[in-house]
Amino acid sequence: MVLSLAVSLVWFSAAGVISQRDSFVFNGFEPANLSLNGASLVRSNGALQLTNSSLNLIGHSFYHRPLSFRSDTSFSTTFVFAIVPPVPGQGGHGLAFTIAPSPLLPGAQIGQWLGLLNSTTDGNSSNHVFAVEFDTVQGQNGDIDSNHVGIDINSLVSNASESAAYYSGDNQKQAIILDDAVPIQAWVGYRAREKRIDVTIAPFRVDKPHRPLISHTLDLSSVLLPSMYVGFSSATMKLGSAHYILGWSFSLNGEARPLDLSRLPSFPRPGAGSKRAETIMIVASLSGTFLLLAVAVILGAYLIRRAKLSETLEDWERDYPHRFSYKDLYLATKGFKDREVLGSGGFGRVYKGNLPGSGAEVAVKRVSHGSKQGVREFIAEVASLGRLRHRNLVQLQGWCKRNDDLLLVYDYMPNGSLDRLIFHEDDDDDEHEMQQQRTVLGWKERYRILQDIAAALLYLHEEWEQVVVHRDVKASNVLLDSEMNGRLGDFGLSRLYEHGSNPRTTHIVGTLGYLAPELTRTYKATTEADVYAYGALMLEVACGRRPVEPKAAVEEMLLVEWVQELYSEGKIADASDQRLNGWYMKEEMEMVLKLGLLCTHPQPQARPSMRHVWQALGGHALLPLEPRFMCEDLEFKNMSTDSSSILMQTPLESSSDSLRPEGGFDTVHSPLPLLDGKGLSA
Structure with a gap:
């Protein structure tokens, strides 16, 4: 058994991946548990490519599961990246190390927004986004130059930034060109006790400098939620650069383990063309009629599919964040097939989906809205509700409107609804699952x-910043995550008003x-x-x-x-x-x-x-x-x-709910014991 375990550990380490509960090391990313979205992909040699040099792209790559943060949680990470412009000195925007509530970052824009935020959400405290940007364009958000490193909190306006450089052994500051098509090492660390963020960079194979490039005092306790994703984001716009991550190590409440630089994959240099074998063309001997017929069939099928997935956006729809394309949701749910249905009710059906690109599991509620009146107001409130953040709420990821259909996208809850666990409805034929469902909660x-x-x-x-009335609290809308925590979901009927x-x-x-x-x-x-x-x-x-x-x-x-x-x-x-x-x-x-x-x-x-x-x-x-x-x-x-x-006596202040009359909680004398926080048996 010991020998078998040793062999397994050697194989896993050889694959370039070392992982524990709250730390991991990727010496290359093949294999690697990553959530990929947008243009990001893992190349055949294990290099993580966030974007290529094409224009108007966004690439996201996050660790596949959320990590648990507390107010006193520290973290440390090191990674090696490379930014490769198509022509030296003529590249686009950079990339960012990111900690965010969702790996999808819905509503994010290209260019100076680095695929993180947009002009509407920039600066909102409800974003809960921490990022360290390595940017190669001087944007319109206060960037100090076109080659800088910055610490960003809920905004692309940096809290602290410096021109890209490192301190050598004699404490001399040496400049680094971020988009010079060479690998660069980076270290980011946050010490919760000192409330300090340190950011350090250095050329490849140079030891970590003793003095960080940026050392900034900042309390992240209000930014980092209990459940957060860690990863990278990048974007291109009118100019493009290819963005690569070659290795990555991360740790909570400890120092990130060093990377094995000798095992990191390579990446394509500027102008390095792919050396693929030329495709052999043998169709010349085929009948011209057959070729035209094949093209007509393919083109016809393409046009039919394109018409089926097409959508026309009204101008006002572009103003609201968190919008998904209908095509992505159609593909995610396999065309809204009946076998993907998780449940149904008077307001629509809920489908399980896997988003194309990232593969992230979501639940898509399809609501039939019979009238166009009020649709704009409905979407405005749904977009606002997308900013809700609480561990006991099912996260509303976003929305989509197409004709009379309103589609709401939520986190997928693997343990289903409280209603199903209590009443054991819709048992499947699978004997094991049936036995699980029939166990009394x-x-x-x-x-x-x-x-x-x-x-x-x-x-x-x-x-929250506004009063949210859910309007449909019931057992079937209480969903259970992988750890059996109760989460309130389905905000399709919710209404907002000011406190x-x-x-x-x-x-x-x-x-x-x-x-x-x-x-x-x-x-x-x-x-x-x-x-x-x-x-x-x-x-x-x-x-x-x-x-x-x-x-x-x-x-x-x-x-x-x-x-x-x-x-x-x-x-x-x-x-x-x-x-x-x-x-x-x-x-x-x-x-x-x-x-x-x-x-x-x-x-x-x-x-x-x-x-x-x-x-x-x-x-x-x-x-x-x-x-x-x-x-x-x-x-x-x-x-x-x-x-x-009839109301209670309480040692705490009564609710601030403005709808309740003053003095609504008068004192009565209860013969029952005072609860002391240790349970009713006290």
Whole structure:
């Protein structure tokens, strides 16, 4: 066994790749786990080519999976790159080492934007993009010259930059020409404790200089999200250069391991033509009629396919970022084939897709929009929602509009929906998968998923730059990533408004059983309506029953009313999912059931904010229900709208939600124990 392991390690090292959980080394990129997008490719000798010297190109290459960053995370990387202009001294833009929330960088532009951002998103703090640029053009964004190195935070206007150079052994500054068609070594390091970024470059085979070219103090804790991709980006415009990465080493919270420079691949020099054998032409003997017929068939098939994938953009569509081409989404979903369908609902079907070029897995929701009225406003809000960043939200990657179809592109969640895990629907014929699906989801996992979705709604309601009302919170829109973290998805129905303003009147959308009763009167999308839907979700998760069961007895058809009645009879524990066989903490189960009742209170001003819900689930607030909360009248016909008699006592400040009246959270005396953050067993 030891010999076999040693042989395996020798083979893997010989392939040029050394990888651990949070560090990796590529001495050449064949093989390598990379996410490639745009013009990027790995050449046959293992050199990573981001772009060739063609014009108007973008090339992205990222490590295939995201890495986990924390506020105190340091990182270190070293790589060897080469920029090769078609003619010496007449090249285009450079390249950038990049840390970003997505390997796709939707909406990025060519030229001076280096494939990272665009004129609309440049400077937005919601970008969460860190880059070190090695640029060979003096652009219109404050570049110091046409041969410089810069540190960029959410913008191509550098926070710090220097002309490309290195410090020799005698501490003398020596200039380096970045696009001289020679390999150049680069080192980038961030020390979280000192909040310092060091950038160093040197000619190939020269030892790392002791003095960095740039040493800049900058706190990246607000830039780096918990899940980030690392890689490279480049672009060309009216002038082009070929961009190559020959080797790359990266490490979190440690020094990047050195590259083996003797094993790095070569790259084509300027003017070096490919020495391919000339193609032998033997078609001269073929019939001219046959040749013309073949050309006609191929041309006809091409024109038919081109017409099928064509799209005409209105001028306003070009103003909104995060747009995907219809062709890419058509190819990603194999032509929107039925076998690629992940799920469907009243507003469209969801398809699994693999984006051409990068191969990144995505989920594509195809929404049929019956009217052209409001489409522009809809796209504007979707483009804005693409800037949302939270670990418990399914990332909205972008959008596409073609005729009456609206296509929304999301991260793909491999573990499917909470709805499917609880109710085991759509079981496949595969016996192993069927057995996995029919395993009862445990209470620990259910409780953590409820906490995750509460955190997501708190972010949407109070912590983002605008108020986001989801409008379709339900179990089928709660998706689970590879680590079974709950993520709220499907923002196709969401609405935005400014903090402190009133929500707009709109038509009623949502799912029966999750709709707040006041929607039939006000027609307004409010955070209280989202809280109601979340309360229905809490009861659904705790009881293992849908909000509406058409086949159940009349008195058990509506989940909220059924739990209300059990509560009034002192039997609320009987509402728990019997399939759990009692494997749960009784106090936690009762809290979720009671908190679900409070969230589904018929009076919107009596419902807690998501901040209070999140605090209660995390053990940072008193249980927001007393036994005297429920009255005998299950329909609340005689219940006062004064929330002071039913809401919670909390040691923290009440929600800043402007829709809630002042003094909405008065003090009551609860006989239940104060949660101390260690769980309900305290």
